[in-house]
Amino acid sequence: MSPNLILVIVVGVMVGSGVILVLERSLTRILVGFVLIGNGLNVLFLVASGPAGRAPLIDVGEGPMSDPLPQAMALTAIVITLGVTAFGLALAYRAYQLTGTDDVQDDLEDDFIRRRAERDEVSTTFDEALPDEALPDEDYLDNDDVGVAADAETSVGEERRR
Amino acid sequence: MNHIVEQLVLAPVIIPLLGAGLCLAAGRSAAVQRIVSIVALGLVVAAAGVLLYRADTHGPQTFNVGGWPAELGISLVADRFSSLMLIVSTIVTLCVLLYSIGQGVVEFGRKTPLSVFYPTFLVLSAGVSNAFLSADLFNLFVGFEILLASSYVLITLGGTNARVRSGTIYIIVSLISSVLFLMSIGAVYAATGTVNFAQLASRFAELPPGITTVLQLMLLLTFAVKAAVFPLYAWLPDSYPTAPAPVTAVFAGLLTKVGIYAILRTQTLLFPGDNLRTLLLWAAILTMVVGILGAVAQSDVKRVLSFTLVSHIGYMLFGIAMGTELGITGAVFYIAHHITVQTTLFLVAGLIEYRSGTTNLDRLGGLARLAPILSIMFFVPAINLAGIPPFSGFLGKLALMEAGIEDEAGLATLGVVAAVVTSLLTLYAIAKIWNRAFWQPKGEDAPDVSQVDTGPWTPAGSLHGTRGVGTKTQRTTAWADQREEKRLPRGMAGPTLFLAFVTVTLTVFAGPLMSYAQRAAVELLDRQPYIEAVLDR
Numbered sequence: 001m002s003p004n005l006i007l008v009i010v011v012g013v014m015v016g017s018g019v020i021l022v023l024e025r026s027l028t029r030i031l032v033g034f035v036l037i038g039n040g041l042n043v044l045f046l047v048a049s050g051p052a053g054r055a056p057l058i059d060v061g062e063g064p065m066s067d068p069l070p071q072a073m074a075l076t077a078i079v080i081t082l083g084v085t086a087f088g089l090a091l092a093y094r095a096y097q098l099t100g101t102d103d104v105q106d107d108l109e110d111d112f113i114r115r116r117a118e119r120d121e122v123s124t125t126f127d128e129a130l131p132d133e134a135l136p137d138e139d140y141l142d143n144d145d146v147g148v149a150a151d152a153e154t155s156v157g158e159e160r161r162r
Numbered sequence: 163m164n165h166i167v168e169q170l171v172l173a174p175v176i177i178p179l180l181g182a183g184l185c186l187a188a189g190r191s192a193a194v195q196r197i198v199s200i201v202a203l204g205l206v207v208a209a210a211g212v213l214l215y216r217a218d219t220h221g222p223q224t225f226n227v228g229g230w231p232a233e234l235g236i237s238l239v240a241d242r243f244s245s246l247m248l249i250v251s252t253i254v255t256l257c258v259l260l261y262s263i264g265q266g267v268v269e270f271g272r273k274t275p276l277s278v279f280y281p282t283f284l285v286l287s288a289g290v291s292n293a294f295l296s297a298d299l300f301n302l303f304v305g306f307e308i309l310l311a312s313s314y315v316l317i318t319l320g321g322t323n324a325r326v327r328s329g330t331i332y333i334i335v336s337l338i339s340s341v342l343f344l345m346s347i348g349a350v351y352a353a354t355g356t357v358n359f360a361q362l363a364s365r366f367a368e369l370p371p372g373i374t375t376v377l378q379l380m381l382l383l384t385f386a387v388k389a390a391v392f393p394l395y396a397w398l399p400d401s402y403p404t405a406p407a408p409v410t411a412v413f414a415g416l417l418t419k420v421g422i423y424a425i426l427r428t429q430t431l432l433f434p435g436d437n438l439r440t441l442l443l444w445a446a447i448l449t450m451v452v453g454i455l456g457a458v459a460q461s462d463v464k465r466v467l468s469f470t471l472v473s474h475i476g477y478m479l480f481g482i483a484m485g486t487e488l489g490i491t492g493a494v495f496y497i498a499h500h501i502t503v504q505t506t507l508f509l510v511a512g513l514i515e516y517r518s519g520t521t522n523l524d525r526l527g528g529l530a531r532l533a534p535i536l537s538i539m540f541f542v543p544a545i546n547l548a549g550i551p552p553f554s555g556f557l558g559k560l561a562l563m564e565a566g567i568e569d570e571a572g573l574a575t576l577g578v579v580a581a582v583v584t585s586l587l588t589l590y591a592i593a594k595i596w597n598r599a600f601w602q603p604k605g606e607d608a609p610d611v612s613q614v615d616t617g618p619w620t621p622a623g624s625l626h627g628t629r630g631v632g633t634k635t636q637r638t639t640a641w642a643d644q645r646e647e648k649r650l651p652r653g654m655a656g657p658t659l660f661l662a663f664v665t666v667t668l669t670v671f672a673g674p675l676m677s678y679a680q681r682a683a684v685e686l687l688d689r690q691p692y693i694e695a696v697l698d699r
Binding site for chain 1: 234300304307311314315318321323326327329330331333334337338340341344345347348349351352357396399400
């Protein structure tokens with residue numbers, strides 16, 4: 001079986017654009033990407049079913065029949081994509097209602113670890129950059145504030161964990 | 163008689179779906195909803211019991227839906243492995259349903275119907291059963307989609323900010339794995355012209371090895387996302403803990419196991435031999451170790467449990483990777499053990515949350531004195547999970563390690579070492595929960611209720627606008643403090659106690675269960691009974 005090149009290219013373009021959209025932050029775009037990939041894969045099922053023939057009905061017409069099985073699968077996949085997309089859109093709207101944007105938010109823990117890392121960085125540079133007789137210029141004062149606040153917060157956090 | 167039994171294979175899929183329809187129709191009557199759900203899942207348990215017996219004594223039971231031959235239509239097969247998964251999962255689902263009914267009554271009163279929850283829960287159960295029974299890749303996909311779609315609804319139940327946030331990640335990851343699955347099915351069909359397991363088993367052998375490997379990798383990747391295998395597990399620990407306790411419990415017990423089931427089924431039936439063995443072994447080892455290191459670092463009961471869930475997936479994968487009779491036996495036994503134990507622990511976490519208003523270890527304490535029965539319900543499954551003899555966790559791990567030692571390759575030995583280390587660290591994580599939540603008195607220096615929402619990982623969240631979480635925790639904590647001496651509601655404690663009892667029963671009947679698992683493994687590795695049962699009609 002040699003697949004239809006045009007169909008293969010269509011699949012590639014649709015899935016490729018879908019992947020790019022899925023990598024976005026906005027949930028709506030991710031869903032559009034998902035729909036594109038889903039439809040691209042339905043075309044993939046057409047490729048998989050081999051050369052097109054007449055409608056897969058017994059005793060109607062002549063010549064080789066199309067393979068009916070991939071058609072059934074594609075139909076099922078379309079229905080599933082539809083349902084899931086509807087749910088996803090509702091979810092995106094809900095996220096928009098709650099936060100004013102439908103952006104996918106960071107994992108809480110990742111966020112927390114990143115913040116801690118940032119704080120630690122600030123406090124170490126603060127310690128190292130603390131010459132006793134240094135004149136407090138403006139930048140330095142800023143650092144000072146941030147460093148002290150961050151230190152306090154970190155130690156409180158650690159106490160809790162203990 | 164034979165005819166009726168044949169149709170019983172359909173029962174675990176169709177009965178919950180019917181029940182879901184009835185529940186929706188009875189949207190206004192809480193009592194009808196409860197009765198319909200319990201009856202539906204009760205019938206499924208009964209059907210699964212009969213199937214288990216028939217599959218063990220009469221070989222795989224099959225049913226071709228709509229009378230189409232297996233090659234064209236949808237066929238459902240209950241062999242020993244499927245039936246075992248089916249009965250364990252349905253018993254667990256029934257218990258969780260009873261628990262959630264108890265919780266619903268406690269939270270919303272006896273009269274309030276939960277119009278969405280029960281139907282969705284039943285559909286989830288139908289999807290899980292369908293995945294366990296399906297005899298072709300596409301029906302497996304449909305089963306996955308049924309259970310995933312209902313899990314989307316359950317994980318975002320109530321639509322609070324925290325649940326929408328974590329649910330979004332879960333849903334996107336699941337969507338990606340779904341399209342990957344669809345892509346694999348398309349590729350498999352293009353290469354072989356069928357999606358039926360029995361036919362694929364012989365047709366894959368005829369393909370060039372390169373193509374088979376690609377298809378195998380695609381399917382493995384899909385299932386590894388569902389099963390939360392390293393490095394594709396990151397979605398799980400963040401998304402599970404925010405859902406309501408019964409939802410988390412049933413997800414933890416069943417959804418990842420469906421992924422493991424699919425890996426085990428495809429590896430043994432479609433891709434026999436040790437083609438990707440090294441890859442699987444590494445994945446298993448890393449899942450075990452990385453998962454448990456995550457658990458050790460956490461300070462919230464639900465998050466610790468989520469990470470142990472990830473970690474112990476590694477044990478099952480290890481057995482699958484070994485691919486020997488002993489390895490598969492151990493994996494089958496371990497799945498049955500782990501479904502019950504992990505679900506029980508999450509239900510207990512729900513009870514802890516109910517009792518104390520939080521699952522954060524920094525604010526828990528003294529539960530052993532305040533709620534002795536709760537402590538027992540936690541302690542028994544917990545040390546079972548860690549693998550303390552004589553519990554079933556120990557026996558399952560023992561079988562897996564024996565399989566690893568029997569195989570003399572260096573990587574298998576490394577796997578055994580990783581298994582031992584993971585078991586020890588699980589004990590450490592469990593002991594941490596035990597000491598801090600149950601054993602040690604509630605510390606004087608514990609932060610008071612007013613500071614509740616500045617726990618270790620909520621500050622970051624509140625910056626993201628999840629203030630709702632903090633206030634809710636505050637409220638429930640205050641609420642819990644008011645009734646410090648109040649007993650656990652029977653409707654929630656009863657099912658949990660029963661499940662804890664089931665985990666012990668698995669230990670008592672470990673002998674018969676292990677020999678059943680061994681027969682299942684023999685059947686899986688032999689492949690012929692399954693293929694003949696599917697194609698001979």
